[in-house]
Amino acid sequence: MDAEFFARPVLQVARDLVGCTVRHGAAAGVVVETEAYHDSEPACHAHIGLTARTHVLFGPPGRAYVYRSYGIHALLNAVCEPEGVGAAVLVRALEPTEGIELMRARRGVERLEELCSGPGKLTQALGVGLADNGTSLLGDGPIVVEPRGPAPALAVGPRVGITKAAELPWRFAAAGNRHVSQPRPRHASGSLEA
DNA sequence: CATGGGATTGACT
DNA sequence: GTCAATCCCATGC
Numbered sequence: 598m599d600a601e602f603f604a605r606p607v608l609q610v611a612r613d614l615v616g617c618t619v620r621h622g623a624a625a626g627v628v629v630e631t632e633a634y635h636d637s638e639p640a641c642h643a644h645i646g647l648t649a650r651t652h653v654l655f656g657p658p659g660r661a662y663v664y665r666s667y668g669i670h671a672l673l674n675a676v677c678e679p680e681g682v683g684a685a686v687l688v689r690a691l692e693p694t695e696g697i698e699l700m701r702a703r704r705g706v707e708r709l710e711e712l713c714s715g716p717g718k719l720t721q722a723l724g725v726g727l728a729d730n731g732t733s734l735l736g737d738g739p740i741v742v743e744p745r746g747p748a749p750a751l752a753v754g755p756r757v758g759i760t761k762a763a764e765l766p767w768r769f770a771a772a773g774n775r776h777v778s779q780p781r782p783r784h785a786s787g788s789l790e791a
Numbered sequence: 792c793a794t795g796g797g798a799t800t801g802a803c804t
Numbered sequence: 805g806t807c808a809a810t811c812c813c814a815t816g817c
Contacts, residue, residue, distance in 0.1 A: 632798070641798090645814075649813080650812080664812080665811060665812055665813095666798065666811095667796095667798095667799050667800080667811085668810030668812075669799070669810055670799050715799070717799050717800060718799090756798070757799095758798055758799070759797090759798055
């Protein structure tokens with residue numbers, strides 16, 4: 598993937614990342630769920646401005662923003678939009694494709710659908726941690742994002758687990774995919790087809 | 792320097 | 805359904 602892909606508007610990148618592969622070492626999976634975050638809305642860490650924590654978000658596109666959530670989990674984002682804009686796509690779920698036994702060992706569970714069906718789960722399965730914060734996703738870093746084939750059908754809904762700007766429909770998932778985290782956006786109840 | 796709040800998960804009632 | 809675990813960092817004294 599090249600830097601221009603991530604330099605585009607974050608909502609567009611969030612849509613186009615669904616179906617792409619994320620690789621870290623021997624473990625890899627296809628992105629089935631994303632969420633967009635932008636400094637113009639209060640749910641985004643970058644909303645407060647440039648700090649030690651957020652400087653990666655305002656940096657050049659195509660880098661990883663990894664942070665610790667609830668003191669326990671590492672969450673993986675892809676920094677988007679031109680340098681100076683604080684925006685990123687949160688990778689919320691993967692469909693495991695390579696290194697599945699390694700993922701099972703790291704996660705301590707067997708079921709394929711439980712390996713990467715959540716933002717904290719997939720970083721544990723891939724072995725991604727805070728040390729990867731700020732590294733390149735373009736092929737010259739430990740985590741690599743690889744292009745997808747045909748665009749999958751998308752389910753769209755509100756973002757999960759936030760208290761501010763919770764109404765924005767900035768969550769995108771591969772429609773009908775069993776590796777998407779709960780709650781699953783459904784075609785029938787308020788979510789849109791794209 | 793002390794405090795409080797999470798872009799979550801898994802265990803338990 | 806409820807709830808604790810646990811730590812980084814922003815904020816306030």
